[in-house]
Amino acid sequence: MDINEKILVDGRLLSVNPTGISRYCVKMIGVIAQKYGEKSIVVLVNDAEVMQQDDLLKRLTVKETKLQAFNLLHWILLSFIVFFQKPKAYICLNYSGLCFKRPSLKLVVTVYDLMFAFVKGFFGGGLKDLAGRLYYGVMVPRAIKISDVTLTISEASKQDIKNLYKKEAINMSGGNFLEATPEKGIIGKYKLIDKSYFMYAGNNRPHKNLSQLLRVFSEYKLQHPEAILIIVGHKGVSSNGIIYPGFVSEGELVALYQSAKALVFPSIYEGFGLPVLEAIINGCPVIASDIPAFREFENKNMVFFSTDKQLYDFLNESPIYNKEYLKDITTKFSWKNFSINLEKI
Known part of the structure; x- marks a missing residue:
């Protein structure tokens, strides 16, 4: 070639x-x-x-x-x-x-x-x-x-x-990368109830800090035996209310975001944190670790935690999604801004 x-x-x-x-x-x-x-x-x-x-x-x-x-x-x-x-x-x-x-x-x-x-x-x-x-x-x-x-x-x-x-x-940074039609079959497949489960999307490398989420969720489940945590993006053994669908299609991911109670993202370091943007755009509030990359998404559909107790409290009382605040995010992260920056290359 x-x-x-x-x-x-x-x-x-x-x-x-x-x-x-x-x-x-x-x-x-x-x-x-x-x-x-x-x-x-x-x-x-x-x-x-x-x-x-x-x-x-x-x-x-x-x-x-x-x-x-x-x-x-x-x-x-x-x-x-x-x-x-x-x-x-x-x-x-x-x-x-x-x-x-x-x-x-x-x-x-x-x-x-x-x-x-x-x-x-x-x-x-x-x-x-x-x-x-x-x-x-x-x-x-x-x-x-x-x-x-x-x-x-x-x-x-x-x-x-x-x-x-x-x-x-x-x-x-650009706008919404996830523009698929929701494939709701995955909700029925795992018998999920709308707005009743937490989710995480990503790999399980050390910086993702999944150990904190699993530790706190296990404590939370002792008081809330019906609690469900969906983990997509890597494989694992499903047990004790934690379900690993593995890799899902973009349409299935959209459906999971739209029906989740909240996305929980506990990373100790990220360059961007695309699932945070995807979740908010798809009507899912976010519980995220307090790191600089995530602060760029700061809005009233999102809360930040540092300690186990803070995360536990947010699982106990998750943020309520308000569509009125969506425009703040879609204006800041847009393909129009992306195109303007492309002119600088």
Whole structure:
């Protein structure tokens, strides 16, 4: 595949099971294609199957590669490939970027968060953590340093990048990524009652702090034996009122948000926190940990906790959703603002 004088868009974080980052990548690729023309771009992926999830993606030219993002050797090899194949721009939708480039190449790097630098145990603890920090500590600063433009997805991450690497980034947070029709079959499948269950959406990596939610929910259930907690986005063993549907479709996720009593999001660090935005837009109040990224969503459909007692109290008396406050969020997080920021690239 000849990429000479094309815009190479790195879509290696696209996933068949759409994560928040994967959905963001789909939206970014769509906006880039609309701005520069579908025939002007080539999308770099690890598996061409991921391009079948969206009508626009199906029409785009694909370059499949076995080179993985965040692999040090692959990072070097990709830099050579890009150097010799001479695309006119490389828009990397992750923060591995390149380790070197031609002066004429426009390089854009996307930094969703700097979790590896701030979250203890992010790589598994012990020697793994030390090795991971050293590994990423080479790759990420270099990619940011040589980029012409650094993108991020929140003011919190923008400040982290500035503090750690002295680089000004552009906040490219957008609007609603989840625009599917609710598939209500999942509500009946698990015999859920409207506005009677709590939910969590995401993976179970250390920064998600799921242990706090599970600990407090177990205490809450002692006094409320009918309580249900739905955990989507990763697999687990369902028991004692905790149900793991695993990965769900976008339509099923919308249905779960719309029927939930509240979304509980206990992370100790996030670059953005897409489920918070998705929940509020879909009529679901949010109980979230008090961290900078979540404070950007602050509105009257949301409450913040730090301690177990605060979380327990909010489970006991969840926030009531008021549609009147929705406009505050949809105005702040909109694709109109996203398009304005795109002009800065």
